[in-house]
Amino acid sequence: MKYLRVQDQVENTGAAVPGALSPSDFSGTWFNTNSYNPEITCVICKAEGSVLSVRFKGNGSSEPSDWGEVTAELLYAANIQGGPAMSFVTSFDLGFKKVQVGANLNQGLLVIATYHRSQNDTGASASNYFAREFFHRADQS
Amino acid sequence: MDNSELYRAGGTAVAVKRTLDASALLGEWSNTNPSATGIVRLVLTETGDQIVVRVFGAGHPQPFDWGEAPAELFADLPGLMQATSFTSFHDPGFMSVWLLTYVVKGVLVVVSFTRFQDGSGRSNYFGKEFFYRSREAAAVQ
Numbered sequence A: 001m002k003y004l005r006v007q008d009q010v011e012n013t014g015a016a017v018p019g020a021l022s023p024s025d026f027s028g029t030w031f032n033t034n035s036y037n038p039e040i041t042c043v044i045c046k047a048e049g050s051v052l053s054v055r056f057k058g059n060g061s062s063e064p065s066d067w068g069e070v071t072a073e074l075l076y077a078a079n080i081q082g083g084p085a086m087s088f089v090t091s092f093d094l095g096f097k098k099v100q101v102g103a104n105l106n107q108g109l110l111v112i113a114t115y116h117r118s119q120n121d122t123g124a125s126a127s128n129y130f131a132r133e134f135f136h137r138a139d140q141s
Numbered sequence B: 001m002d003n004s005e006l007y008r009a010g011g012t013a014v015a016v017k018r019t020l021d022a023s024a025l026l027g028e029w030s031n032t033n034p035s036a037t038g039i040v041r042l043v044l045t046e047t048g049d050q051i052v053v054r055v056f057g058a059g060h061p062q063p064f065d066w067g068e069a070p071a072e073l074f075a076d077l078p079g080l081m082q083a084t085s086f087t088s089f090h091d092p093g094f095m096s097v098w099l100l101t102y103v104v105k106g107v108l109v110v111v112s113f114t115r116f117q118d119g120s121g122r123s124n125y126f127g128k129e130f131f132y133r134s135r136e137a138a139a140v141q
Helices: none
Strands: A030-034 A040-048 A051-058 A068-071 A072-074 A087-093 A097-106 A109-118 A129-137 B029-031 B039-047 B052-056 B064-075 B083-090 B095-104 B109-115 B127-136
Touching: A040 A109, A040 A129, A051 A087, A068 A087, A072 B109, A097 B109, A109 B064, A109 B095, A109 B109, B039 B109, B039 B127
Parallel strands: none
Antiparallel strands: A030 A040, A030 A129, A040 A051, A051 A068, A072 A087, A087 A097, A097 A109, A109 A129, A129 B064, B029 B039, B029 B127, B039 B052, B052 B064, B064 B083, B083 B095, B095 B109, B109 B127
């Protein structure tokens, strides 16, 4: 078995079931912990089987109010043995920019890293940039 | 769902146009955990108009050299020209790893999204490791 890190060398991979990661832990509506000046205000996740759909809502000024819905392209477990998905990657094409997204669950938070790649050559104002925001579940009480 | 092409940071055969200042990233970064079993070291260098990253995975007796991949740079905000983040994609065939990184208070945070493509049963998994700058750019040229 090939590997490029010690942690990728496992003697028993019987517990791992490729492609069977469940995204159900992401299901629901998540709100930005920063209510003052969020870029992404809200994330809506829907899990159906092994498919996760994700919709971003933006602040309507620096970011579109609705980014639309995309499917998580890949799901990731917390370790090589598999288990529930606790991370996903996806991307949005907003026309004027493309945004790659890496997300993970941590301590009850949904942590979302966005890498914004401008599609216009408009100088410094269009430089590629990175952002990280934190989301809590909608109050279910 | 194979969308690896999306994460190829401009592709191995296509030059990544660089407009951001990479000085805060160039050099050697070592894992803060001396017993790390994941990535032990990253080296970022400037090659013409590109920034490339060389990754070393934990291994015995020597670390595994993943080789070089183009690094795509990102700033903290759209108008800033100082890069504080990069992404890169590494695909030796049997696995692929997308790295999302960012610098916080002098620490390079490296988030890795690992996918196995060899039918070994190993699960896709998410990881996060922390690195300090062990050598400045001039020392690794």
